[in-house]
Amino acid sequence: MAEAEAWIERFPGLSRLEPALKQQILSRSTIVEVPSGTTIFGPGNSPENMLFLLNGTVRVQQVSETGHEIVLYRIQAGQSCVLTTACLLAYEDYSAEGITETPMRAAAVPRDVFDDLVAQSKSFRDFVFAAFSKRITDLFLMIDEVAFQKLDVRLADKLIKLANKDNIVATTHQKLSVELGTAREVISRQLQEFQRRGWIEQARGSVSLLNRVELEKLAHHNT
Amino acid sequence: MAEAEAWIERFPGLSRLEPALKQQILSRSTIVEVPSGTTIFGPGNSPENMLFLLNGTVRVQQVSETGHEIVLYRIQAGQSCVLTTACLLAYEDYSAEGITETPMRAAAVPRDVFDDLVAQSKSFRDFVFAAFSKRITDLFLMIDEVAFQKLDVRLADKLIKLANKDNIVATTHQKLSVELGTAREVISRQLQEFQRRGWIEQARGSVSLLNRVELEKLAHHNT
DNA sequence: CGATCTTGGTGACAATGTCACCGACCTTTG
């Protein structure tokens, strides 16, 4: 298929690889498609392949012993989940899970191919280490946010990030509370306050942003 | 020096390396010593070497835009800070810093040696990826804790982890608050409550654990 | 010795989390 030839070029870190290596990746990987809402990895279910996302997004979240949930990050098209996969392989008992949020298409690269690539190519090593580094610095930022950022700021920020081009966020209060690792009631109250200020309008299962500018000001805490 | 020959054997991931590689590491690395309280890396100060700790501990913490601080993790003897270093190199604008908590001795491995090792040795790759994976899963756990764990539980846990063999924690309320990313007043109140229960005794700049069993029960929330 | 810093204590209040409960809407099923 034409697509199978082309996918590797969509990854900035992979397109610089030597042609022979690209060929190796292509011949030793397969394209997989999974529907929306599939748990592609989770406790007691470690994948044997590294995925490189061609389309769709994967939400990575965690369920606490206390029953609380929080969204850790998302993997977008053009990114890979080498790190999460690596973590899974190393520590079986961790609690994060990856769920497709949309129908997803990905290239699956077996572990031994991955290892060969790391050994053979400096470009690929740089790609992998950059991905790890980005993830770790993002987690640092997330810890900072969870620990120190006020909830109104975090919620405004999340609304902006989740809004589509029509400024609509199609989600429930419950799901927003999982995004921020807080309780539904807290989200409900805060959205009421935003609505009182005329910044948003609510409907069952959706929020429309009426005043994106004010929300952004709050999110960047230049209140 | 005898020590220079031996250090590599103290790292489980390195002792399995091929003798030629070990020799390469030894000849291309240097032993450094820094006193307690030194900032070995931080904003605008990325180290050019990977450190493998032989002695002492390094505290990695973060200062938020809001001025709040939180301890992210510690690097102990027998561990390396490849990951933090890698992050530094990749993202200059991150805000974490590493400070020696005790006098420290470490082996400094230049970046190009590191890259050669990753290319040449599967054992070394496994060592590096295991370190990254451990760090990421630990950060997942930390996010969970910060977001969902009650403060008394977290404080009890931290006291146990920081206590020396005499069950003494030599630290101030202020420093404990940075450990947990909270405020000093909150620590003071919580310690008062522990004291009221007879679990601890306080002195200026130190806390003695009188009833470690109860603290552990609380920390594992089998209250 | 006095000046200053560090450490910790205190009370009032704000922000957030928890719990119990309710009603409105939606979907399924008989």
Place this chain on the structure above:
DNA sequence: CAAAGGTCGGTGACATTGTCACCAAGATCG
């Protein structure tokens, strides 16, 4: 269609944690 059950969101009371302003005792240093 109607009843049943699930999802979604609202509410009030209360607990926990964070913030602020201020104070006092011990440590340090001239």
